[in-house]
Amino acid sequence: xxxxxxxxxxxxxxxxxxxxxxxxxxxxxxxxxxxxxxxxxxxxxxxxxxxxxxxxxxxxxxxxxxxxxxxxxxxxxxxxxxxxxxxxxxxxxxxxxxxxxxxxxxxxxxxxxxxxxxxxxxxxxxxxxxxxxxxxxxxxxxxxxxxxxxxxxxxxxxxxxxxxxxxxxxxxxxxxxxxxxxxxxxxxxxxxxxxxxxxxxxxxxxxxxxxxxxxxxxxxxxxxxxxxxxxxxxxxxxxxxxxxxxxxxxxxxxxxxxxxxxxxxxxxxxxxxxxxxxxxxxxxxxxxxxxxxxxxxxxxxxxxxxxxxxxxxxxxxxxxxxxxxxxxxxxxxxxxxxxxxxxxxxxxxxxxxxxxxxxxxxxxxxxxxxxxxxxxxxxxxxxxxxxxxxxxxxxxxxxxxxxxxxxxxxxxxxxxxxxxxxxxxxxxxxxxxxxxxxxxxxxxxxxxxxxxxxxxxxxxxxxxxxxxxxxxxxxxxxxxxxxxxxxxxxxxxxxxxxxxxxxxxxxxxxxxxxxxxxxxxxxxxxxxxxxxxxxxxxxxxxxxxxxxx
Amino acid sequence: xxxxxxxxxxxxxxxxxxxxxxxxxxxxxxxxxxxxxxxxxxxxxxxxxxxxxxxxxxxxxxxxxxxxxxxxxxxxxxxxxxxxxxxxxxxxxxxxxxxxxxxxxxxxxxxxxxxxxxxxxxxxxxxxxxxxxxxxxxxxxxxxxxxxxxxxxxxxxxxxxxxxxxxxxxxxxxxxxxxxxxxxxxxxxxxxxxxxxxxxxxxxxxxxxxxxxxxxxxxxxxxxxxxxxxxxxxxxxxxxxxxxxxxxxx
Amino acid sequence: xxxxxxxxxxxxxxxxxxxxxxxxxxxxxxxxxxxxxxxxxxxxxxxxxxxxxxxx
Numbered sequence: 001x002x003x004x005x006x007x008x009x010x011x012x013x014x015x016x017x018x019x020x021x022x023x024x025x026x027x028x029x030x031x032x033x034x035x036x037x038x039x040x041x042x043x044x045x046x047x048x049x050x051x052x053x054x055x056x057x058x059x060x061x062x063x064x065x066x067x068x069x070x071x072x073x074x075x076x077x078x079x080x081x082x083x084x085x086x087x088x089x090x091x092x093x094x095x096x097x098x099x100x101x102x103x104x105x106x107x108x109x110x111x112x113x114x115x116x117x118x119x120x121x122x123x124x125x126x127x128x129x130x131x132x133x134x135x136x137x138x139x140x141x142x143x144x145x146x147x148x149x150x151x152x153x154x155x156x157x158x159x160x161x162x163x164x165x166x167x168x169x170x171x172x173x174x175x176x177x178x179x180x181x182x183x184x185x186x187x188x189x190x191x192x193x194x195x196x197x198x199x200x201x202x203x204x205x206x207x208x209x210x211x212x213x214x215x216x217x218x219x220x221x222x223x224x225x226x227x228x229x230x231x232x233x234x235x236x237x238x239x240x241x242x243x244x245x246x247x248x249x250x251x252x253x254x255x256x257x258x259x260x261x262x263x264x265x266x267x268x269x270x271x272x273x274x275x276x277x278x279x280x281x282x283x284x285x286x287x288x289x290x291x292x293x294x295x296x297x298x299x300x301x302x303x304x305x306x307x308x309x310x311x312x313x314x315x316x317x318x319x320x321x322x323x324x325x326x327x328x329x330x331x332x333x334x335x336x337x338x339x340x341x342x343x344x345x346x347x348x349x350x351x352x353x354x355x356x357x358x359x360x361x362x363x364x365x366x367x368x369x370x371x372x373x374x375x376x377x378x379x380x381x382x383x384x385x386x387x388x389x390x391x392x393x394x395x396x397x398x399x400x401x402x403x404x405x406x407x408x409x410x411x412x413x414x415x416x417x418x419x420x421x422x423x424x425x426x427x428x429x430x431x432x433x434x435x436x437x438x439x440x441x442x443x444x445x446x447x448x449x450x451x452x453x454x455x456x457x458x459x460x461x462x463x464x465x466x467x468x469x470x471x472x473x474x475x476x477x478x479x480x481x482x483x484x485x486x487x488x489x490x491x492x493x494x495x496x497x498x499x500x501x502x503x504x505x506x507x508x509x510x511x512x513x514x515x516x517x518x519x520x521x522x523x524x525x526x527x528x529x530x531x532x533x534x535x536x537x538x539x540x541x542x543x544x545x546x547x548x549x
Numbered sequence: 550x551x552x553x554x555x556x557x558x559x560x561x562x563x564x565x566x567x568x569x570x571x572x573x574x575x576x577x578x579x580x581x582x583x584x585x586x587x588x589x590x591x592x593x594x595x596x597x598x599x600x601x602x603x604x605x606x607x608x609x610x611x612x613x614x615x616x617x618x619x620x621x622x623x624x625x626x627x628x629x630x631x632x633x634x635x636x637x638x639x640x641x642x643x644x645x646x647x648x649x650x651x652x653x654x655x656x657x658x659x660x661x662x663x664x665x666x667x668x669x670x671x672x673x674x675x676x677x678x679x680x681x682x683x684x685x686x687x688x689x690x691x692x693x694x695x696x697x698x699x700x701x702x703x704x705x706x707x708x709x710x711x712x713x714x715x716x717x718x719x720x721x722x723x724x725x726x727x728x729x730x731x732x733x734x735x736x737x738x739x740x741x742x743x744x745x746x747x748x749x750x751x752x753x754x755x756x757x758x759x760x761x762x763x764x765x766x767x768x769x770x771x772x773x774x775x776x777x778x779x780x781x782x783x784x785x786x787x788x789x790x791x792x793x794x795x796x797x798x799x
Numbered sequence: 800x801x802x803x804x805x806x807x808x809x810x811x812x813x814x815x816x817x818x819x820x821x822x823x824x825x826x827x828x829x830x831x832x833x834x835x836x837x838x839x840x841x842x843x844x845x846x847x848x849x850x851x852x853x854x855x
Contacts, residue, residue: 069852100656103680103687113689115615145846147854177613181648210562214854217842218562230566231573238577243713245706251609253707255714258643260584262651267577275573287846296843301830304839308826311569312819315576324625324792325651326640330808331580338576397627401655474629482632486658491685572822579815586804 003062003073004053008154012053015158019046026190029248034178038169038190038250045165070143072432074156076522078136079429081164082421083515085128090508092121097504101497111175119174119186125413126184126276128167133421134280135160135202138225140428141287142206145222146213155205162198166191178250182265184272185239189252192240199236203229220303224283227311231275239268259327266321274314277412278380281420282310285353285377288424292370293363298355302348309345313338320391323400332393339391343384350381368444372423375452379415383408398470403496407462414455414507422447422514429518439520443513450510457503465496594641597781599716600773601748602704602730603764607773609707610766611650614691621652622661622777631791635662636784645716645780657688662778669757672771695758695767701727722747734768735761751779 004012023046026039099105099114106112143150150156170187173179179186187195206229210218244252256264290297297303319327319335354377357364364374386408390399399405426444430437438444472489476482600608611617624630626637638661643649667675671682676694679686704726712718722729725743732740736754745752757771778784829835 099689100687103689106689108690108692110614110691110693113614113691115618115689118615118618143853149853174615179613179615181612181615181617181650183617183653207562207566215842215845217838217845218565219842219845223565226562226566227569227573230569234570234574243710245703245710249703249706251703251707253647253710253714256648257715258646258649259640260581261647261649262643263581263584265649267581271573290846294847296847300839300843304830305826308572308822311572312576312822315573316580317576319580321653322651324627325623326638326643328584328808330812331584334580334812397625400625401621401653401659405654473633474627476629482629486633487683487685490656490687494687497687575815575818579811583804583807583811586807 003066003071004056004153005062008152009053009057012154012157013050016046016050016053020050030250033249033251034173034176035190035248035250037176038173038178041169041172042165045168049161067149069149071150071153071156072140072143074150074160075136075139075428075432078132078139078160079425079432079518081160082129082132082136082425083511083518085124085132085167086418086421086511087508087515089121089124089126089129090504090511092117092124094501094504094508096121097497097501101494101501110177116174116177119179119183120171122184123167123171123174123186126272127170128164130277130280130417130421131163131167132160133284133424134225134228134276135163137284137288137421137424137428138206138280140432141219141221141283142209142225145215145219145287146210147215148209148212151205151208151212155201159198159202159205162194162201166195166198169194173250180240180242180252180254182239182254182268184269185236185265187240188250189240189242189244190250192236192242196233196237199229199233203233219287220297220300220307221283221287223304223307224279224286227307228275228280228283231271231279231311235268235271235275239264262322262325262327263319263331267315267318270318270321271314273412274310274317277417278314279310281376281417282349284420284424285349285373285380288420288427289353289356289373289377292367292373292423292427293357293360295356295360298352298358302352306345306348306352309348310342313342313345317342317391320396323393323396336391336393340388343388346384346388347381350377350384353377354381368441368448369423369426369438371448372419372426372451375448376416376420376423379411379419379455383412383416386411398474399466402466402470403462403493404466404470407459407466410462411455411459414451414458418507418511419451419455422451425514425518429521433522435521435524439517439524443517447510447513447517450506450513454503454506454508454510457506458500459503461496461499461503465493465500468492594781594783597641597644597783598749598751599645599718599722600776600780601733601744601752602708602722602726603699603733603744603769603772604776605707605711605773606699606704606730606766607769607771608650610694610770611773612648616660617650617652619652619654619656619688620658620660621655622659623651624659624661626791628791630659634659635778636787637791639784639787641783642778642781645711647711647714647716657686660774660777662784664775664777664779669755669771669775670759672774673758673767676767676770691767691770693766694770695760695765697766699730699764699766699769701730701764704730719747730769731764733772734758734764737761 020043023039023043026042027036028039030036030039095105096114096117106114110116139150139156166187169191173188173191174186178188180188206226210222241255242252243255254261286297286303316338317335319331320339323332323336354374357374364370390396390404390408426438469489469492472484472492475484624634624637631637643651673695675682676691678690678692679688705723708718708723708726712723725747728740729744729747732738732742733744733752733754734757735741736756741754744754753772753775758765758767
């Protein structure tokens with residue numbers, strides 16, 4: 001199934017053996033440190049992959065005919081990994097949310113306490129679920145829009161499994177207490193270095209594939225994927241520059257201090273939102289939306305303008321995380337200005353998506369997959385508006401440090417990122433596995449409503465709790481003293497913390513339904529479509545509409 | 550000839566990628582680069598002291614346990630925050646913080662000036678089970694800190710790494726890091742005098758967790774919490790008034 | 800010392816603004832250049848072409 005040639009197998013084995021040796025070295029050097037545990041994990045991971053690789057070593061050599069097809073095997077594995085991380089990350093999220101309402105749910109263990117599982121949740125969802133979704137869909141989109149097969153057969157696997165090794169090391173580290181505390185960049189130095197290697201491989205593979213394209217023009221979705229790959233590399237390297245205690249220690253100290261560190265951190269943090277959670281997912285939008293709706297994008301030019309707008313403006317906006325802090329005032333104002341300006345390219349993208357659907361609303365009504373994509377565009381518009389609004393200094397004075405920020409992030413993460421991903425997966429899975437449609441349209445429908453209701457409960461709970469707490473913190477009595485102690489404001493939060501746990505739980509159940517549906521789609525044989533094995537298989541959703549029935 | 554350039558850009562992926570970098574890098578450069586000359590504008594504070602090895606170890610535990618996920622260490626220049634938590638935070642106060650722990654969420658209160666606000670005993674009781682002292686609290690209990698020995702042997706390396714990123718620890722401080730950490734948590738030991746010698750008279754030497762048999766992670770964390778906001782008096786001498794936000798009730 | 804905080808701040812703000820304006824003009828020219836029209840129209844529709852196998 002994997003189609004690797006003997007040479008590629010050998011090369012893969014060499015890489016895995018080198019990785020195993022590295023794991024042994026880490027385990028030995030770090031035997032008195034948590035680094036040792038990670039060394040053992042690297043060793044185990046590479047040995048398992050080596051076993052899988054070698055177990056197919058003596059099969060028949062792949063036919064040369066494979067080069068006339070797209071290389072979809074890594075995409076199939078990627079779909080599975082995406083769904084695994086979705087369920088894992090969301091489960092940890094529900095658990096963390098529950099701990100805020102019922103603090104004894106860490107069962108008095110260190111590894112399950114809120115401060116440790118919170119980064120496991122954010123990284124599990126952003127990097128595990130989001131990252132795998134981006135890599136998987138980018139392999140699909142770049143091949144289809146370039147009319148070219150992936151440039152080689154080994155590097156996609158290096159990217160996919162290398163990236164998941166990063167996720168594994170990073171997230172297991174948080175449970176163990178290995179973290180550098182930079183939000184959304186908590187992974188320690190050795191995981192960061194590994195990610196750079198993986199990312200360079202990804203970049204080279206992507207550009208080589210683009211260079212093989214038969215279309216003269218690079219389709220706009222690839223622009224977004226490329227911006228995602230390039231800018232995330234820049235952000236990742238700059239933010240994670242650090243000096244470890246030694247090569248035998250997991251712990252390191254960032255080279256940035258105080259104010260500079262805060263600015264670098266939120267320049268990274270906000271642009272992780274921009275280029276990880278927005279650019280890459282807009283790429284999905286610009287491919288899977290027209291594809292699913294069977295309508296060309298409303299305005300291609302608008303997509304170009306908003307691309308450059310987003311690429312340019314976002315980089316300035318990070319300082320709005322630091323309003324009223326010790327960061328110099330002019331940087332705060334600059335961040336605010338650009339955050340407000342960002343609304344223009346953001347709404348241009350959201351509007352472009354919704355206008356594409358104009359005239360096809362009956363499809364949105366009938367097809368839950370398309371409705372996922374439509375709702376994602378809607379939530380994208382909503383959360384970018386909210387983002388610009390919250391970046392305004394006086395508004396931020398109320399919202400900052402409260403659950404309003406958490407609600408805003410989840411409007412984006414659940415409503416935009418997760419919904420566009422599920423919409424894309426429901427389009428991608430039948431196409432890749434040559435099925436006419438998903439196993440069950442009803443389950444897609446069920447998932448849609450679970451996701452939507454879950455998101456709404458979550459976001460409304462956090463809006464309420466955030467605004468209430470923000471107002472309570474600044475309420476003065478007539479004789480000019482603060483009315484509420486901090487604990488008073490915490491007590492007011494409990495009902496909302498319970499509500500948000502429930503909302504998150506609905507969303508998690510939706511993801512489990514999705515995984516089941518994908519599993520059944522893959523397992524159900526595709527009798528009708530593969531009539532003749534010798535011919536290129538006919539799979540063009542363009543000609544076979546797949547409404548929910 | 551922008552059109553010519555753009556046609557080329559369009560054709561070659563390389564040029565296109567350079568354009569992405571050109572568009573994306575400028576914002577960060579403009580906002581971050583000037584911050585490295587910020588020392589010109591921030592007055593130097595003479596009384597600023599360094600974290601002792603025990604406090605640094607406590608800070609690392611604070612990082613490890615993810616305390617920053619629920620507690621900020623940044624009092625904003627707003628009246629209600631100043632009245633609730635104390636003088637607003639100054640840039641100079643975190644000049645030796647690698648990384649900064651300003652935080653982004655207050656599920657619990659701000660801790661920038663928590664040092665000295667409660668007794669060591671209160672902190673230990675609170676960390677062992679927050680609900681014993683604050684019944685409404687939703688903070689996890691950190692019982693294992695009091696039973697986990699602090700790893701003293703890594704401290705010289707930690708100070709050396711801190712110096713590599715710019716914190717002015719002396720050779721003497723690095724050499725004595727493990728002993729200083731021990732001494733700070735053992736008031737009657739012979740090592741305890743060295744700590745105040747090297748880090749200043751204001752250094753708090755105390756049996757933080759009230760157990761004198763060994764140095765635990767609880768000692769370190771409480772030592773760190775007790776020094777928050779105490780490294781310099783600069784913020785208390787700062788006279789600029791905070792900003793007043795409109796009161797929703799008026 | 801010529802490179803003080805103030806001059807650096809002024810310089811970076813001014814340079815940033817000019818950069819922004821220049822960049823926007825380039826993007827607008829590229830987007831609305833008549834000779835690019837065909838390219839974009841093709842791009843709008845290209846994804847609907849048969850995509851069951853790479854092109855020769």
